[in-house]
Amino acid sequence: MNLNDKIYIAGHRGMVGSAILRALQAQGYNNFLLRTSSELDLRNQKAVTDFFSQEKPDYVFLAAAKVGGIVANNTYRADFIYENLMIQNNVIHQAYVNGVAKLMFLGSSCIYPKLALQPLKEEYILTGELEPTNEPYAIAKIAGIKMCDAYRDQYGCDFISVMPTNLYGPNDNYDLTTSHVLPAMLRKFITAKRNGDTSVTIWGTGSPKREFLHVDDLAEACLFLMENYNEAGLVNIGIGEDISILDLALSVKKIVGFEGEILTDTTKPDGTPRKLMDVSKLNELGWKAKITLEEGIQKVYEEIKDCVWSL
Structure with a gap:
């Protein structure tokens, strides 16, 4: 081009x-x-x-x-x-x-x-x-x-x-009824910290792994x-690495600075146990992801931490 x-x-x-x-x-x-x-x-x-x-x-x-x-x-x-x-x-x-x-x-x-x-x-x-x-x-x-x-x-x-x-990233969807797991989690932890809540509940056991x-x-x-x-x-x-939902929640909790506990609602479904992309083809072509998950979540948090979401 x-x-x-x-x-x-x-x-x-x-x-x-x-x-x-x-x-x-x-x-x-x-x-x-x-x-x-x-x-x-x-x-x-x-x-x-x-x-x-x-x-x-x-x-x-x-x-x-x-x-x-x-x-x-x-x-x-x-x-x-x-x-x-x-x-x-x-x-x-x-x-x-x-x-x-x-x-x-x-x-x-x-x-x-x-x-x-x-x-x-x-x-x-x-x-x-x-x-x-x-x-x-x-x-x-x-x-x-x-x-x-x-x-x-x-x-x-x-x-x-x-x-x-x-x-995930800029212009993501933070509607709790339609969003995906990471933006929903960010919103939940930011809101809980803002409201002084003592806990945040995540769906399922927290064991499924996602990239x-x-x-x-x-x-x-x-x-x-x-x-x-x-x-x-x-x-x-993709990035070629995955993380459990519970570990993701712990990472978001740390970045947001929420001091309460994480609860799991095991009445809710876990979904597919694992979903990881093989990115060897892309890597062999000469490209690899640069933004680590922790760095990326930190960037997004800085962008949205002052958002006021309507109920």
């Missing part, structure tokens, strides 16, 4: 898209195509067709998606598969029609089978049954990977796919792959 190339970031106001935008700006890129969902409905085929034909982007980062937690995924199953397929189909196809030099499709670790071996290797895709609660979303993301590969095979398009692990990558590291990896990777299939993006 050249600094004056026209770059379209689909989903530029989300956590991932905004991080990619910041990373590009930091490197001196300045010619961006940015549209909010109200300005450009990516589910609308004609709107996307008109946008691409008029603007002719050189590079595309496809970070736009309908996302949500377990409850939303399982409740709005039709919405999740329909809207994500429409977004992907429209953007990927128009990128081909309008001669985009390169497109990156961003997926999710939920593409892997529910009972896949750990750590999760790229070749494990489609080797078993998916987690039922988010199957529609996962199938849409798998379709996006296969669509990029099909356009590469038939038309020679340089379309690549990347699958990030669990992310967490700061979104700024993800953005750096995406830029690296846009410059250095051109193959079919997919690339995992």
Whole structure:
């Protein structure tokens, strides 16, 4: 990519898209195509067709998606598969029609089978049954990977796919009903400290292990792959290490400065015992994550410690 190339970031106001935008700006890129969902409905085929034909982007980062937690995924199953397929189909196809030099499709670790071996290797895709609660979303993301590969095979398009692990960082979601474990935990501990509470309760036993990558590291990896990777299939993006939920809570407690105790609610489910990405492919290409989990949580805490959340 050249600094004056026209770059379209689909989903530029989300956590991932905004991080990619910041990373590009930091490197001196300045010619961006940015549209909010109200300005450009990516589910609308004609709107996307008109946008691409008029603007002719050189590079595309496809970070736009309908996302949500377990409850939303399982409740709005039709919405999740329909809207994500429409977004992907429209953007990927128009990128081909309008001669985009390169497109990156961003997926999710939920593409892997529910009972896949750990750590999760790229070749494990489609080797078993998916987690039922988010199957529609996962199938849409798998379709996006296969669509990029099909356009590469038939038309020679340089379309690549990347699958990030669990992310956290600026522009994260802190709604306790829809957020993921780390932002929810940060909010709980900050609120408990502010209110003078004596304890914070976490779901389950605390034994499941999860991997967490700061979104700024993800953005750096995406830029690296846009410059250095051109193959079919997919690339995992992660830090390559995981931590138990209880140890994560202890780390957050220390960083926040909460002095109460941590309680576990074993009436709540633990979820999948472990979910760790194998990042050897990415490391062998020449990129490794730089932000440690402790450093990343500290950065996020400094950014949000004074937030006032509505009930």
